[in-house]
Amino acid sequence: MKKIQKESxxxxxEKKKKTWLSHSGIEGMNRCKRCFYLQYNxxxxxxxxxxxxxxxxxxxxxxxxxxxxxxxxxxxxxxxDTFKGALQNPFKETYFHSVNDNYGFYGKLDECLVLDGKYxxxxxxxxxxxxxxxxxxxxxxxxxxxxxxxxxxxxxxxAGYGYLLFFYPDLTTEIKHGFPMINHIVRLDAHPELVSDxxxxxxxxLQGPMPEANSDCSFCNWFQxxxxxxx
Numbered sequence: 001m002k003k004i005q006k007e008s009x010x011x012x013x014e015k016k017k018k019t020w021l022s023h024s025g026i027e028g029m030n031r032c033k034r035c036f037y038l039q040y041n042x043x044x045x046x047x048x049x050x051x052x053x054x055x056x057x058x059x060x061x062x063x064x065x066x067x068x069x070x071x072x073x074x075x076x077x078x079x080x081d082t083f084k085g086a087l088q089n090p091f092k093e094t095y096f097h098s099v100n101d102n103y104g105f106y107g108k109l110d111e112c113l114v115l116d117g118k119y120x121x122x123x124x125x126x127x128x129x130x131x132x133x134x135x136x137x138x139x140x141x142x143x144x145x146x147x148x149x150x151x152x153x154x155x156x157x158x159a160g161y162g163y164l165l166f167f168y169p170d171l172t173t174e175i176k177h178g179f180p181m182i183n184h185i186v187r188l189d190a191h192p193e194l195v196s197d198x199x200x201x202x203x204x205x206l207q208g209p210m211p212e213a214n215s216d217c218s219f220c221n222w223f224q225x226x227x228x229x230x231x
Contacts, residue, residue, distance in 0.1 A: 085115030121147035
């Protein structure tokens with residue numbers, strides 16, 4: 001008589017791993033829904049190509065610099081005339097919000113201010129062109145919205161605005177004295193009430209059929225051009 005494996009009778013179904021969306025991920029959906037779908041549902045990412053890591057290095061340096069003043073309980077000198085409040089201490093970088101059993105939303109702040117018990121997200125931007133002469137990208141506005149949303153979902157009252165802190169290397173003929181940096185600060189109103197709809201639209205794309213590629217997606221257009229040579 002065949003022996004019954006009792007443990008198999010009580011095996012629990014494997015719990016599905018939650019998909020965590022982010023601001024940058026949803027911005028990818030705005031560029032091309034098909035690429036967004038492939039990334040999250042099939043783990044097919046854009047080829048990275050040649051990218052500068054300089055912006056990441058700038059972020060690391062700035063965060064270390066702000067930490068020095070966090071310990072002192074003061075603001076860095078180059079922002080103290082613009083920023084109001086104090087640096088969040090201790091600083092919490094990553095915030096999560098569970099949407100449902102299958103999806104969540106998260107984000108990582110570069111910095112955060114606290115003023116009268118309300119929280120103000122700050123994001124560092126390293127610019128390759130003079131930020132004083134450019135309009136603010138919609139993605140940057142969406143980012144501030146997302147951070148305010150995450151703060152609110154984590155029971156930290158947002159102040160209703162956030163800051164973009166741009167860094168841009170100025171022209172100089174005296175490099176031996178170091179590169180002069182232009183610091184440009186932009187205050188943006190935050191609209192956390194808009195973020196839930198953005199998340200829901202992203203989830204609907206992921207749960208639906210494979211979407212059409214955006215007509216201006218360079219990755220999808222390249223594939224359509226070359227796929228005939230891969231038969």
